[in-house]
Amino acid sequence: MKVAVDFAAVFAGRRVLVTGHTGFKGSWLCRWLLDMDAEVTGYALEPDSTPALFGELMLAHHMDSRIGDIRDAAHVARIVSEVRPEVVFHLAAQPLVRRSYAEPLYTFDTNVMGTANLLEAVRGCDATRAIVNVTTDKVYENPETGVPFPEEAPLGGHDPYSASKACSEIVSASYRRSFLAESGAALATARAGNVIGGGDWSVDRIIPDVVRALAVGEPVRVRHPEAVRPWQHVLDPLAGYLTLAANLLEADAERYARAYNFGPEPDDTHTVRELVERALAAWGAGAWDVPDLGEQPHEAGLLVLAIERAKQELGWRPVWDFDTAVEHTVEWYRRVGDGESATEVTREDIAAYTEALRSGPVG
Numbered sequence: 001m002k003v004a005v006d007f008a009a010v011f012a013g014r015r016v017l018v019t020g021h022t023g024f025k026g027s028w029l030c031r032w033l034l035d036m037d038a039e040v041t042g043y044a045l046e047p048d049s050t051p052a053l054f055g056e057l058m059l060a061h062h063m064d065s066r067i068g069d070i071r072d073a074a075h076v077a078r079i080v081s082e083v084r085p086e087v088v089f090h091l092a093a094q095p096l097v098r099r100s101y102a103e104p105l106y107t108f109d110t111n112v113m114g115t116a117n118l119l120e121a122v123r124g125c126d127a128t129r130a131i132v133n134v135t136t137d138k139v140y141e142n143p144e145t146g147v148p149f150p151e152e153a154p155l156g157g158h159d160p161y162s163a164s165k166a167c168s169e170i171v172s173a174s175y176r177r178s179f180l181a182e183s184g185a186a187l188a189t190a191r192a193g194n195v196i197g198g199g200d201w202s203v204d205r206i207i208p209d210v211v212r213a214l215a216v217g218e219p220v221r222v223r224h225p226e227a228v229r230p231w232q233h234v235l236d237p238l239a240g241y242l243t244l245a246a247n248l249l250e251a252d253a254e255r256y257a258r259a260y261n262f263g264p265e266p267d268d269t270h271t272v273r274e275l276v277e278r279a280l281a282a283w284g285a286g287a288w289d290v291p292d293l294g295e296q297p298h299e300a301g302l303l304v305l306a307i308e309r310a311k312q313e314l315g316w317r318p319v320w321d322f323d324t325a326v327e328h329t330v331e332w333y334r335r336v337g338d339g340e341s342a343t344e345v346t347r348e349d350i351a352a353y354t355e356a357l358r359s360g361p362v363g
Contacts (some may be wrong), residue, residue, distance in 0.1 A: 094106060198324075
């Protein structure tokens with residue numbers, strides 16, 4: 001059985017490129033990598049929310065932040081050539097289901113051709129050894145039976161976002177087989193989603209909706225209270241991405257160049273209703289209701305991931321259960337809202353998570 005990866009020993013001093021670094025997940029990942037003394041470069045659009053975690057953490061002052069569009073193939077190639085990253089985490093995406101219905105072409109262009117642009121640039125860089133393409137738990141054709149999806153399950157996607165991420169998986173597999181295996185770069189895909197954590201201010205995400213409603217004293221508007229999702233604190237899948245990258249840097253990297261699910265234990269999935277009620281209880285105030293929004297675009301009602309491959313092959317495991325994830329998330333917003341430093345609260349969460357990761361057996 002594999003043991004937990006010593007992330008600091010792996011990433012200290014390494015040149016790491018994070019696309020999508022101005023987003024919620026990207027900001028948490030960059031802060032963690034900086035705490036490990038990695039040399040971090042980011043490539044992304046300007047933050048798309050106000051406030052934005054990227055700004056709250058003042059990351060532009062602590063890393064090499066490059067602003068650009070992943071759809072711009074020439075710019076992406078130039079950045080990769082200049083940075084010569086040893087490790088690449090690809091998070092740049094149009095990440096919202098409902099926006100994908102409104103802007104399907106932009107979604108496909110960003111999520112499919114953006115992936116191709118990055119992989120085309122990386123295959124010309126002899127310094128790159130490990131690439132983790134972060135897709136989503138929604139890449140599977142989902143009949144909503146409640147059976148957890150293993151990585152071998154058919155890809156699909158009802159909405160343009162899900163379909164575009166399934167396409168990104170196919171692009172990754174093609175580049176892996178056609179080009180990257182010969183160049184010495186190992187590429188894997190990471191399928192996770194429905195993360196919570198402090199500093200998420202995006203639209204159409206339930207925890208930001210809770211925080212915004214509490215701020216103005218209004219009920220939280222919940223579109224699909226009975227929808228089941230594999231909720232996780234953002235640090236759990238990020239630990240999966242770091243673990244995957246560390247294995248891709250090993251001599252036997254080719255055995256890990258495949259897809260991996262990162263989610264909670266199947267018996268730790270919860271409904272939107274449970275998440276909202278747990279968050280309001282942790283806050284000690286607030287209420288929720290179901291607004292009459294009329295006809296809405298399709299969103300999956302049931303989604304569960306099988307995570308045995310990541311546990312057995314990588315030695316990764318989910319560390320914070322649902323209640324712990326909600327508690328840390330609510331406390332982040334409370335403390336930062338009361339004037340504490342977002343950087344310090346975030347780093348405390350990372351330190352607490354790292355200690356929890358070390359404290360128990362893996363697998």
